[in-house]
Amino acid sequence: MSRPALATWLLAAAVAAFPTWEEWRFRLAPGAFEGFSCIGSGWSEPSPLDPLRGDLDALLLNVEAWAIPPLLILAALLARRNPRRAGRRTAVVLVLIAVVEPATPLYSFPDECGGLIPLLTAEWFTTVMDSWGSTQLCLIGAAVLILLATWRMSDATPGEATGVTWRRPVALLVDYLLVVAVLTFVVEPILWLPGVDELPLSVSVHHGLLNQATIRSDTVDFEGLIILFVVFLYFWGQHTLWGQTPGKRLLRIQVTPTRTAKRMALRTLIFALLVFVSLVGPVVLIVNGMWTLLDPEGRALHDRLLNTEVTRKARSTGQREARVRPFPGQR
Incomplete structure (x- = not known):
């Protein structure tokens, strides 16, 4: 260089x-500030x-x-x-x-x-x-x-790109929205059912999953535990059965354990717990994102540690044949 x-x-x-x-x-020096309180329904x-x-x-x-x-x-x-x-x-x-x-x-x-x-x-x-x-x-x-x-630089290894790097955050965004939908339209109504509503349980994700399900050492938050359970079940179940979540399926990428399926549960559990730990969670997400961005194979840090591979699924043979099918009368 x-x-x-x-x-x-x-x-x-x-x-x-x-x-x-x-x-x-x-x-360090925020300066003066003003505070006031409001009463009413104008929000x-x-x-x-x-x-x-x-x-x-x-x-x-x-x-x-x-x-x-x-x-x-x-x-x-x-x-x-x-x-x-x-x-x-x-x-x-x-x-x-x-x-x-x-x-x-x-x-x-x-x-x-x-x-x-x-x-x-x-x-x-x-x-x-x-x-x-x-x-x-x-x-x-x-x-x-x-x-x-980098204008005059050339790709050192032009054949190594997997097409996974940008697909992973988009797939994660899709899965995030689906988890929020499950919590809002499935879990929350269940907690309103007669008999269940007598329990001191509720779920609210209006301020975000990270804010609502933060793991703290000084208190036990049952609402946060419900969210953690749903997040774990969502990712672990679909990764174990199909190697894909709906977001990954939509973006045609797949996570595959190189040894045993137990690693998939361990991968999901460790990542889910670390992400929701107070103060540590956002840092874990940021570091993981930085690693994925710079990793030549598009693998996240927890993929490297647990030896799981991320691959891009090719289009099916039927789809490829349909795209090159000749017009009627052509031979």
Whole structure:
């Protein structure tokens, strides 16, 4: 790597670190604030996207506080097998963080006791756009610098891409939405049934799965245990039976244990428990995502530790034949 390219990489890391410096400067000296309380029914109705918004907000707060963007850039710089591919993936992630971060906080109307601004409304989009600032400028600028640094590079191993890396987060998003739907439309109504409703149990995922099912050492939260059980059953059952969840099936990827099926249950149990541990969970998700992004085979950290493989399923023979079937009269 040339010296100008190396200098560009390091400059990108420095630019991406500026939002972290701003975040900690604010946390250490937040300044004066005002508080007030409201009584009434003026607050907005919950949105189906509230769980996703809440969990993304929790993750992105940790991303910025723990300097994940500059660390990701430095990790991509050290990816000797294919720095160009790692750089392009890192640039895409930086842009996604810059775009998604302003959309995750809760926004309220400027009037006191005006209530929360409903998601995906005109007022919400206007507020999100007005929230763009130095963080977005720095992250997008760092992404541009990385693309400039890797512009003249060639793929070191052009045949190693598996097509799994970008499919995994999309599949996880699909499975996340399905788990929220199961908890909202299946588990929660069951807890309302006569006889069951007398038990001190309830399930609410309006603030996100990570916020509602956090494992703490000082208390036992039965609501969180129900969510943990549903999450474990959802992933373990489908991975054990079919090697795929609906999200992975939709994106045509499959997780396969290389030794025994017991590893699949262990893989699901360890990952589910670590993700929901207080303070540790968001860090585990972030580190796992960084590893998957830079892994040449698209395998996550827990896949490496438990020796499970992630493969992309090809289209069936019937589908391929249907796409090349000749027109009537052709031979």
